[in-house]
Amino acid sequence: MIGLCLGLAGAVWAEVPTPAFTLAWTHTIEKVRWEEDYRVTPEGLLLGEARVKGSGAGMEIPDGAELREGSWHYQRQLPPLQPLRLGRTPEAGDYQLCFNQRCHLMSEWLGPPQATQPALEIWSCELSSPAVAVGQDEG
Template identity: 50%
Template sequence: MSLCLASAGVVKTLAIAAFTLAWTHSIEKTAWQEDWRVTPQGLQLIEARIKGFGAGMEPPPEARLIDGWFQWDPHRAPQPELVLGNSAAAGDWRLCESGRCATLSEILGHDVGVHVTTLSACER
């Protein structure tokens, strides 16, 4: 399985089994991260982390503070796809794998801007 990204007519396939999706909350300017696994059933959310909390972004009661991050396991079924919108106030989404991060614009080779980006599990 691989990860497919699609935005504004561009499709990119990444041969990765797991990734971290990272972004900055547009109002609170707080870092968020989610760890995902690519599976035949779809994209499986493994863990979520947030550096702080505020307007509409409170961690759930089961979250634990570890190394400055509130961390928890969201316990969700695999998702067939993730649809990511962009906010000029928050900057670009970042996708990290094996400790290396790149913006979606860098990965797709064009400024994602206001375009929606769809992530899904795909055959290589």
């Protein structure tokens, strides 16, 4: 089964059995939520729609974005990302992975962000076991 691997430099720290997810975070300066929807494919992570609640420092709204329900919605045409590299520090807070109608802090799988490990990569991978992800019902 294909799913999502979390780790760095190819070392898997955690596996999440989900075919799609939303990556969400709060901008460290502007304090607004940012969300990106991804599909997990054998080629990598395919970015679908993205949403941001406002603009500001380093958060320019892309051309063609539409304001709906208080957020700017837009899509970018990118090749599959394999891996997607994220900065993860205590000062910036934690990312959320949202799937199955629930959001989970990355710390549920990896522990809290640490200054000694300021980066994280996520990528599509063949899961090593049929583990049940946090928030999924067993059975």
